Amino acid sequence: MYPDKFEYFAPDSISKLEQLLDKYKDDSKIMAGGHSLIPLLKLRLTSIPYIIDISNIKDLNFVEYNDNLEIGPMTRTAEVASNKIIRDKCKLLSDAASKVADPQVRNMGTVGGDICEADPRNDMPAVMLALNAEFEVTNSKGSRIIKAEDFFEDAYTTALESNDILTKIIIKNTENYYGKYYKYTTLSSDFAVFAIAINMSLNGDKTVKDIGIGLTNLNNTAVKAKDAEDYLKNKRIDDKTCNDAFNLLLKSCDIEDDINGKKEDKEKILKDIFVNGLKGIYKVF
Amino acid sequence: MYLNRFVDGEGKYIDDIKFDNMLYMSIVRSPYAHAKIKNVKGGLNSNELKAYYTGTDHAMREPVLAIDEVSYVGQCIAAVFSENRYESEDLLNSVEVDYEPLDAVSSIDDALKKPAIHKGMKDNILDVEEAGNKFNERDINYDLKVSDTIFMDRVLANPIETRGVVAYYRDGVLHVYVSSQSVHRLKGGLMKSLNLKDNDIIVHHVDTGGAFGLKALLFPEYVIACYAAMKYKKPVKWIETRTEHLQSSHAGRGVRADITLYARNNGKITGLDGTVYLDTGAYFADADLVDMGNVIHEVTGPYFIENAHLTGKYVLTDKALNGYYRGAGKPEASIIMERMIDLLADKLKMDIADIRLENATEKPFKSPLGLDMNYPTKPFLEAALKYFDYYKLSKKENLGISLGVLDEDTAPGESCRIIVKNGKVKVYLGGDVSGQGHELFVQEILGNEFGIEQSLISLDYDDTDILKEGTGTWGSRSGITHGSVLMKTAEVIKNDVIKKFGKYDSDLLLKNEFNEYYYYKIDYNANSVNFNMVSSDINDINSIKIYVYYDLGKVLNLKNVLGSIHGGGLQAIGEVLSETLRYTDDGQLITNNIADAGLLTADKIPQYDIKIVENNSEFPDKAKGIGESTMIGIPSAFARSVELQTGKRVSKFPIDDISLFNKCVE
Known part of the structure; x- marks a missing residue:
């Protein structure tokens, strides 16, 4: 790799990181696992004078459960996939993490990097939308909470300011939920052609109590299929509701012909995956 | 074992070659598919170096550094140098190029409709060639005809090791180290490009990490690096990045064929005609002639068709140049014929094996297109069908088949030197191994x-000094040519032992010193017949099963053979399903990283049922070829297996259907 010259920092605390970000602002970029950033630098698609590696900051690497599931952004994707707490409390997240790229990428890539990079093909944004996750964001002036649905603004664009740090991922919808990540890839690439994250809980009468649906690579950025979610609440999952929900889900998508295939072919496959996915999850309860 | 050096990280690839004070070269490349260069300032550019690199002095050949105009994304415009590779990349920004973008064409179809991309030409047809005898359909005996267009998009070599060169001018001699299939061919090319004499240059082979035809060729960057090495009196290294590879390396296939078959109702084909278009890219390249020649002369393959005529049209587009890719025209020929014969079988409601039997031959023959088929093809096909119990199997599986000819590029022969010293045997071959395991x-x-003991023998890096002549490694020739010249040279050495000691034994050999060079001449191309079948379930990539029935003559080394089949099978599957280079209509490359290039990984290697028949060839080592057989035979058979399931005829490669074999990750 032959990137442009850059200066490299590896602070070991959040306060040192804050100082660096305040100093270098837009000329700096946080590097977590580096598996999106390094290729961009290597191909000289981007040039960043100050790279700040956060892998030495222990306070950003944790998985805890205290009423809510709380995850540090530096948690490696492989750890997210195999962590026992996450597996117990959030099936959707561990399932999706296990489907990110390949073992080498999972070993280096992080959940926070996946979220903040906001590549429309990244897997974690849609998962976070399906989980109605909240993000604790910190800078030298203090912390605030941003909901996942307010976080992803466009391709590679989030609600983060240049001096903001994602410090915690908070997932509240854990008890009695079950979910899965349905990812469609081509033969030669691990990136999703598209994917659907579904997180569901049921009422006593077998109707849907709550459901979150996040979509990967079906629009400029990860999106939440809100109309489909609202429609399915308090309904049973059957052929008709699946069909109606899919038509509503399409409203959240902007599918185009591209190198992966034609719009109509993709919609057909998407429908199969969505309907089978909903029914599959429903059956588990 | 001695090949373990590759696994142990002890291979000596081109980027492992290091000299003191070495300069790294980086290349300023065109971001436009077509543009006028109004001005270029900085770096080594064509104001200083005006040179060409083709063997044929074609009017439309490419200068090594663009002169006044660029005609594809990635074309070399200027070179910059630094002792630090990072700095040489930084220096790219110091070169100022003033472009005036022009309209571009990026496909054969577009090129046929749009104005000429080069000044002085009336259209985008670079050359036209004919094969066979023109005939009028009124004069031939037929009941029906079928026509179709078969299109094979571009495929790029994409070896694990990209292209690379180190040029070092010392003591009045230019030493060139290169990742190559033929140091001798590169030497000839460089001498012509830079006007060097035979004694001015030695080209050295180093470990080569995959080539697939690409590395048989000379490229602009090699000429520029050699010029710079002589100019700066310092070693110059250029290593291609993957991005450069995708943009600039010469790609294969890129063939459209509009074909008509004329046939009797019993399936006997009586005529074939049509036009074959080759996407040459932006300029003439030496590979064009070979690729087109192989297609138009070999289309009728194992079948005798009394009347055959093809027009070959070389079509210019604003893309990187055409090169060799595993098979170089032979797979195209077979894919065209086998897809057409399946279409005819469907039209006649005939079994795809029966129609092939109807057209295969009892005797050797010469086709009207010029192919000398040395063996009868019908008995071979019958034996293969029987071996696999085809008629029973085809009722159970979605089975496609193909019968193919492997025309082996045995001419003009090959060179070898064997040196016995200190109890070891060192071997130098004129055809350079590029990862196939010739060792x-x-x-x-x-x-x-x-x-x-085999462990006393090693295949060493050759150069154009230790072997004055040499050919190369391509065209499924190595088993025949390298094997035969090895046996001939070994015979000479054994005779040396006998001359000296009155008898031969291995102790006398190893305890003394011998050094012999031999050139084994072959003045024609041999060939052989092969049969392939493929079955699959389009919902599961791991369901693909390949049956091959290959006549390999005497098998020299079973591991070599199996490796060639296993790897080639996957390569063929990739070419059918996904592997290609994609461009926008205005010639920008969309496939800008290897993940998008559609290469399949080892977890998708199909299942194999391999039957090797050993009918000895006429050569000293009794071998026949293998390297290109999978690429020739598997694609059409696999396409057939797919179309049986989808009901949609496959006439375009890659098929590019998102619903085929892809799946939702569970």
Whole structure:
């Protein structure tokens, strides 16, 4: 790799990181696992004078459960996939993490990097939308909470300011939920052609109590299929509701012909995956 | 084992070659598919170096550095140098190029409709060639005709090791180290490009990490690096990045064929005609002639068709140049014929094996297009069908088949030197190994010939000094040419031992010193017949099963053979399903990283049922070819297997259907 010259920092605390970000602002970029950033630098698609590696900051690497599931952004994707707490409390997240790229990428890539990079093909944004996750964001002036649905603004664009740090991922919808990540890839690439994250809980009468649906690579950025979610609440999952929900889900998508295939072919496959996915999850309860 | 050096990280690839004070070269490349260069300032550019690199002095050949105009994304415009590779990349920004973008064409179809991309030409047809005898359909005997267009998009070599060169001018001699299939061919090309004499240059082979035809060729960057090495009196290294590879390396296939078959109702084909278009890219390249020649002369393959005529049209587009890709026209020829014969079978409601039997031959023959088929093809096909119990199997599986000819590029022969010293046997071959494992058959043949331990024998890096002549490694020739010249050279050495000591034994060989050079001449191309079948379930990539029935003559080394089939099978599957280079209509490359290039990984290697028949060839080592057979035979058979399931005829490669074999990750 032959990137442009850059200066490299590896602070070991959040306060040192804050100082660096305040100093270098837009000329700096946080590097977590580096598996999106390094290729961009290597191909000289981007040039960043100050790279700040956060892998030495222990306070950003944790998985805890205290009423809510709380995850540090530096948690490696492989750890997210195999962590026992996450597996117990959030099936959707561990399932999706296990489907990110390949073992080498999972070993280096992080959940926070996946979220903040906001590549429309990244897997974690849609998962976070399906989980109605909240993000604790910190800078030298203090912390605030941003909901996942307010976080992803466009391709590679989030609600983060240049001096903001994602410090915690908070997932509240854990008890009695079950979910899965349905990812469609081509033969030669691990990136999703598209994917659907579904997180569901049921009422006593077998109707849907709550459901979150996040979509990967079906629009400029990860999106939440809100109309489909609202429609399915308090309904049973059957052929008709699946069909109606899919038509509503399409409203959240902007599918185009591209190198992966034609719009109509993709919609057909998407429908199969969505309907089978909903029914599959429903059956588990 | 001695090939373990690759696994142990002890291979000596081109980027492992390092000299003191070495300069790294980086290349300023065109971001436009077509543009006028109004001005270029900085770096080594065509104001200083005006040179060409083709063997043929074609009017439309490419200068090594663009002169006044660029015609594809990635074309070389200027070179910059630094002792630090990072700095040489930084220096790219110091070169100022003033472009005036022009309209571009990026496909054969577009090129046929749009104005000429080069000044002085009336259209985008670079050349036209004819094969066979023109005939009028009124004059031939037929009941029906079928026509179709078969299109094979571009495929790029994408070896694990990209292209690379180190040029070092010392003591009045230009030493060139290169990742290559033929140091001799590169030497000839460089002498012509830079006006060097035979004694001015030595080209050295180094470990080569995959080539697939690409590395048989000379490229602009090699000429520029050599010029710079002589100019700066310093070693110059250029290593291609993957991005450069995708943009600029010469790609294969890129063939459209509009074909009509004329046939009797019993399936007998009586005529074939049509036009074959080759996407040459932006300029003439030497590979064009070979690729087109192989297609138009070999289309009728194993079948005797009394009337055959093809027009070959070389079509210019604003893309990187055309090159060799595993098979170089032979797979195209077979894919065209086999897809057409399946179409005819469907039209006649005939079994796809029966129609092939109807057209295969009882005797050797010469086709009207010029192919000398040395063996009868019908008995071979019958034996293959029987071996796999085809008629029973085809009722159970979605089975496609193909019968193919492998025309082996055995001419003009090959060179070898064997040096015995200090109890070791060192071998130098004129055809340069590029990752196929020729080391294995070299050891096996000489181990037997000399009656010594294989571990005492090694295939060493050759150069154009230790071997004055040499050909190369391509065209499924190595088993025949390299194997035969090895046996011939071994014979000379054994005779040396006998001359000196009155008898031969291995102790006398190893305890003394011998050094012999031999050139084994072959003045024609041999060929052989092969049969392939493929079955699949389009919902599961791991369901693909390949049946091959290959006549390999004498097998020199089974591992070599199986490796060639296993790898080639996957390569063929990739070419059918996903592997290609994609461009926008205005010639920008969309496939800008290897993940998008559609290469399949080892977890998708199909299942195999391999039957090797050993009918000895006429050569000293009794071998026949293998390298290109999978690429020739598997694509159409696999396409057939797919179309049986989808009901949609496959006439375009890659098929590019998102619903085929892809799946939702569970």
